Amino acid sequence: MTVLDDWGFGLVPAASWQPEAVPARVVRVDRGECDVISVSGRLRVLSDSQRSQDEWAPVTGDWVELSEADGIGTIISRVLPRRTSVSRRDPAERDTEQVLASNVDVVAVVHGLDRPLPPGRLERLLVLALDSGAEPLILLSKSDQRGSGSGGDAEAVVRALAGTIPVLLTSVEDGSGLDALRARVGSGRTLALVGASGVGKSSLVNALVGDEVLAVGDVRGGDAKGRHTTTARELVRLPENAGLLLDTPGIRSVGLWEAEHALDVVFADLLERASQCRFRDCAHDTEPDCALRAAVDRGDLDVLRLERFRSLVAELDAQHQREEERRRRGER
Ligand SMILES: Nc1nc2c(ncn2[C@@H]2O[C@H](COP(=O)(O)OP(=O)(O)OP(=O)(O)O)[C@@H](O)[C@H]2O)c(=O)[nH]1
Ligand SMILES: [Mg+2]
Ligand SMILES: [Zn+2]
Structure with missing residues (x-):
């Protein structure tokens, strides 16, 4: 010991x-x-x-x-080799992986209930979380602001897309959900917090530590956007050996990095239906007997979700094609 x-x-x-x-x-x-x-x-x-x-x-x-x-x-x-790693495409370089955190046991995708949640943003974050190899978790922070102003439907968006991923509501104002969050960490385990600036990631760390160990910044009045207060990824130990929290700076963009399997999990409902398409390699575009297009026509499937899925698949395909190109050039 x-x-x-x-x-x-x-x-x-x-x-x-x-x-x-x-x-x-x-x-x-x-x-x-x-x-x-x-x-x-x-x-x-x-x-x-x-x-x-x-x-x-x-x-x-x-x-x-x-x-x-x-x-x-x-x-x-x-x-040392990483047991799990949270990674995305480097926003500054098109074809480079950027590892945000490693050896984490839980990846918590944080969203504040004081602001709207575009579904595509949540889907990308969920793919990132699932792709890490760690347990995914969704944290809806600022639950004291629930139902106020522009955050109105964020909770509904989450409930519709979470699938089997657990969802926790937290507030550092009234303390709700904090014990449940602490229980998800646990001795020797690491929970990473990822999400946009201003959603309250550092505030959650301070609340669980019981001290102002990290800087917290305010958000803009109009749209609740944060000011990118946190600048370094930092691992913080909770008192009484209750585990570790890994705080990260707010992320603007989530480019996917080799995350096909995670994509299939986040869009499992679509893939299940797609097994009924006539062609196995159906692009769900103009092919005859496409089960997904049929579901859209019947009103069973949101066409926007289908389009988001197709564009994520295209993003990963393009990445693989460029990789393949480079490999071929290198071999010659
Ligand atoms: N009402 C309310 N406000 C909160 C809560 N949690 C955080 N805030 C406020 O939200 C603002 C942003 O909090 P931060 O903890 O700095 O957010 P962050 O996600 O770490 O932001 P970055 O470091 O920029 O990525 C601050 O003004 C906090 O006081 C909450 O549970 N309820
Ligand atoms: Mg912060
Ligand atoms: Zn199809």
Whole structure:
């Protein structure tokens, strides 16, 4: 039993470590510098990204091995394989994966009931959550604002699309749902909070910690948009060994990254019907005997949901085609 057990050490297979390794967990990444927790406490280290290559650049939540480098000090010499990872397409570079968090047990998609929820945005976030390999959860925050103003139908959107994913309503104002959320974390487990700016992710961390450990920002009066207060992904330990929360900066866009399977889960209702299409590779466009188009015509299926599904499939297909192209060019 070490101090690292409180940080989830017990979930790392012992065989993952090299002999004599000095283990640590990344709790914050800020412009190439990482804060890690090791048996000696919290330290700031450099990532040896030259040797470890960019694809292994450490992210918050990673388990890493530390070593001493002459003249530099403590560095991360190895990033362990990730048990789960929350990733999207890098918004700055078309064909690069961006890992937002790793080794999390629960991915909580957070939406504030003070604002509207476009269904397409929720679908993308759910794909991201399911694709991570962790348990998905939907948090409807600011439940004290429920039914007020523009957030009116957000709860209905969630209920219609959640499928089997659990939904929790929370409020840091009146405390509702906070015990239920705490129960979903648990000793040594990590719950990551993802969602748009201003939905109250950092506020939830502060509420569960019982202290203002993270900065919280206000939202614009008109549309409840946030101001991107959180700038770094940060892992925070709950008191009394109740587990870990991983706070992330608000995300504007959710480009999918190799998430076909998760897409099939989020759109399971469509796929089930699609088995009745005449052609197995039906694009649900103008093909004869398309079961999805027929369902739309009967009024059984929302045409907008069908179009969102088709455009997500197209997005992933395009990504694969570009990858295939690159591979072929590289082989020549
Ligand atoms: N009424 C109400 N307001 C809340 C609740 N939770 C958060 N807020 C408010 O919402 C605003 C944004 O909260 P933050 O915690 O900074 O939101 P965030 O999701 O961390 O935002 P970014 O860091 O920008 O991504 C603040 O003004 C909070 O006080 C809640 O449960 N009820
Ligand atoms: Mg925040
Ligand atoms: Zn079809």
